[in-house]
Amino acid sequence: MIDAQRLTKRYGEKTAVDGLDFAVRPGTVTGFLGPNGAGKSTTMRMIVGLDAPTSGSVTVNGRHYARHRAPLQEVGALLEAKSVHPGRSAHNHLQALALTHGIPRRRVEEVIELAGLGSVARKRAGAFSLGMGQRLGIAAALLGDPQTVMLDEPVNGLDPEGVLWIRNLLKSLADEGRTVFVSSHLMSEMALVADHLIVIGRGRLLADTTVADLIREAGGDTVHVATQDPVRLRDVLAGPGVDITGRIGSDGLQVSGLSAREIGLKAAEHGIALFELSARTVSLEEAFMELTRDAVEYHGTTTVESPESAGRPA
Numbered sequence: 001m002i003d004a005q006r007l008t009k010r011y012g013e014k015t016a017v018d019g020l021d022f023a024v025r026p027g028t029v030t031g032f033l034g035p036n037g038a039g040k041s042t043t044m045r046m047i048v049g050l051d052a053p054t055s056g057s058v059t060v061n062g063r064h065y066a067r068h069r070a071p072l073q074e075v076g077a078l079l080e081a082k083s084v085h086p087g088r089s090a091h092n093h094l095q096a097l098a099l100t101h102g103i104p105r106r107r108v109e110e111v112i113e114l115a116g117l118g119s120v121a122r123k124r125a126g127a128f129s130l131g132m133g134q135r136l137g138i139a140a141a142l143l144g145d146p147q148t149v150m151l152d153e154p155v156n157g158l159d160p161e162g163v164l165w166i167r168n169l170l171k172s173l174a175d176e177g178r179t180v181f182v183s184s185h186l187m188s189e190m191a192l193v194a195d196h197l198i199v200i201g202r203g204r205l206l207a208d209t210t211v212a213d214l215i216r217e218a219g220g221d222t223v224h225v226a227t228q229d230p231v232r233l234r235d236v237l238a239g240p241g242v243d244i245t246g247r248i249g250s251d252g253l254q255v256s257g258l259s260a261r262e263i264g265l266k267a268a269e270h271g272i273a274l275f276e277l278s279a280r281t282v283s284l285e286e287a288f289m290e291l292t293r294d295a296v297e298y299h300g301t302t303t304v305e306s307p308e309s310a311g312r313p314a
């Protein structure tokens with residue numbers, strides 16, 4: 001369990017993390033999302049004591065990271081900064097880590113296998129591809145068989161097989177009852193792997209919710225119905241967990257809590273004519289963009305030639 005209370009980090013004038021309160025619970029994968037510069041890496045660095053909070057606190061399993069007697073066995077972290085000596089082999093790097101942390105040698109072989117590094121473990125880590133480097137970082141994070149695993153952008157640089165490997169690994173770690181906290185900008189991947197989400201923007205908490213609820217709140221899982229008799233259809237569809245909205249005088253209704261199929265069947269049962277019946281799904285990416293719209297610091301631009309400007313002299 002990771003517990004942040006009023007966690008704040010300032011770098012001079014810049015408030016990178018601004019009074020964050022959240023808890024990351026065991027037994028589930030929690031995604032950590034936020035636009036570039038939102039404060040995710042800074043938060044993660046504070047969790048493992050690489051940065052000190054300006055105020056507030058963060059604990060792992062009830063203690064500050066530095067207070068744990070065997071921190072690698074408590075929290076395994078993959079952070080952005082690479083800490084591998086380029087001339088060292090993956091095997092030697094992991095062995096050195098194991099030796100200095102009282103971890104048995106056989107565990108080194110286990111994590112090498114687990115991370116799929118068997119064939120390159122004796123090669124210089126400096127010659128590793130981005131994906132291999134990520135795998136080595138994950139192997140190091142798992143070396144102490146920690147109860148809490150925290151990974152910053154773990155799929156960065158991984159090929160599709162590697163992405164699938166990470167997805168299954170994170171789920172199995174959570175199924176074993178561990179606390180799994182993972183940041184990523186790949187929303188499609190997050191939607192597949194995370195159950196819970198902590199979303200931040202400009203250092204502040206924007207949402208502490210489930211993937212399903214975030215999507216629902218962004219208008220996902222609703223069905224648009226157009227009917228000849230909206231008043232009667234409202235009555236027919238009403239029930240626990242069903243939410244119906246629609247402008248008075250309009251033949252359109254937005255329904256959540258029932259599938260398009262259920263709505264169609266109920267309407268047919270009561271002889272109500274429908275003109276339109278369409279499910280509206282919102283992706284996690286759309287829900288995230290909506291939630292963080294006002295918290296994006298770095299906007300890009302896309303120059304698209306408009307029909308009016310096409311062919312016009314420059």
Ligand SMILES: Nc1ncnc2c1ncn2[C@@H]1O[C@H](COP(=O)(O)OP(=O)(O)OP(=O)(O)O)[C@@H](O)[C@H]1O
Binds near residue numbers: 016039
């Ligand atoms: N050592 C530092 N000194 C000064 N400012 C910093 C430092 N580290 C981070 N920042 C600033 O704090 C803010 C948060 O940065 P952080 O790297 O935590 O964001 P992030 O959410 O991890 O971003 P990204 O998704 O781009 O990795 C940014 O504005 C960044 O420029």
